[in-house]
Amino acid sequence: MPSDHPQPAFVLVRPQMGENIGAAARAMWNFGLDRMRLVAPRDGWPNPAADALASGAGRLLDEAQLFGDTASAVADCTYVLATTARSRDLTKPVVSPEQAMRLAAARIGQGEKVAVLFGPERAGLENADIARANAIVSVPVNPDFASLNLAQCVLLTAYEWRRQTGHVADEVNAPGSSGWASxxxxxxxxxxxxxxxxxxxxxxxxxxxxxxxxxxxxxxxxxxxxxxxxxxxxxxxxxxxxxxxxxx
Known part of the structure; x- marks a missing residue:
């Protein structure tokens, strides 16, 4: 069963390789996220290739929800974020991953359901997918090499979620078992x-x-x-x- 912690759903739209789905599950679980939704995986579902890369996060794959299209995957959500590295002609707010997860945390705290869309490995989300989102998440990457691996993008977003919802110490200097000297x-x-x-x-x-x-x-x-x-x-x-x- 998914955990009781309120959180966004991470929606992988038309993912191509099972290995990337498994790696995305591992990245999600690294930061306490376990709501995975899959939209029309290219190689079908379940996919044995995903298990090897999940590395301990297999439960997320077992509990992943399967949908035929993006519209049905976000039908129960009141706020949707779409991750994309390319400029689009669609007029929408463009936010950083940090701001995106700050907005997600605030809305979830008010009882809303939030989803984050991640596109397929080859070309990312299509405009038809992004049209269903309320805002675009833009990662400040090298403009000459803007493409992010699917699992990398999931991990980066999940990390920002953790930063916004949990205490992340900037520095830890623990004294060990002996304690600090008086x-x-x-x-x-x-x-x-x-x-x-x-x-x-x-x-x-x-x-x-x-x-x-x-x-x-x-x-x-x-x-x-x-x-x-x-x-x-x-x-x-x-x-x-x-x-x-x-x-x-």
Whole structure:
């Protein structure tokens, strides 16, 4: 059964190769989408060639809805987006994938049903398909090589859906199982290094010693140290002192 999460239906219009349908299913499921609709697949349906490329997303293929034409595939939808890389003579709003999924999320949040159309591999959607859409999704690709693989286009759109509907951290810096070092632990590490370096005569000449110690202490505060890091750095310094003592 499809998941309970409200989401758009991804409609593959007249897809040609089963492998691309399978790869599109995998791309959808990567980002939590599982409403696939197929319009008149060239090689019929079901297609065994799709299973190999689905790679764990076979459920989407099993539950995919089959339609004879685009009109019937979007008949229950109140808002339809059409992906195309080519300029068209049809007058419609043209939006980026990001804006498209922002609009989709807003409308779905209001209880509407949204569909996204993806065209066949050879030439993309026909004007007759796009005429049934409310807006066109245009990907900012290289104008000298604008063609996107079907699964690539599905993945790009699914990623934008995920960005609009789920928390996507711009950066994650996790400390691991040991956790971040406390201020006290970093202070003790700084004192350890400062004391041993002073014994080694590192802070020379004396007129610069204070600024060197300040720079060293500032270095520790700039480093995002974990408790494991602190323990390792203590160990490194202790071992260097032992090695020096053995050489004396």
């Amino acid at each position: 201020g006290h632990e970093v202070e003790k590490l700084a004192e350890h290094y400062q004391d041993r370096l002073a014994e080694a005569g590192f802070f020379f000449p004396e007129t610069k010693a204070d600024s060197m110690k300040l720079n060293l202490r500032n270095l520790w505060s700039r480093m995002p140290l974990t408790r494991a890091d602190v323990q390792m750095l203590h160990g490194i310094m202790r071992q260097m002192v032992r090695w020096k003592q053995r050489g004396d």
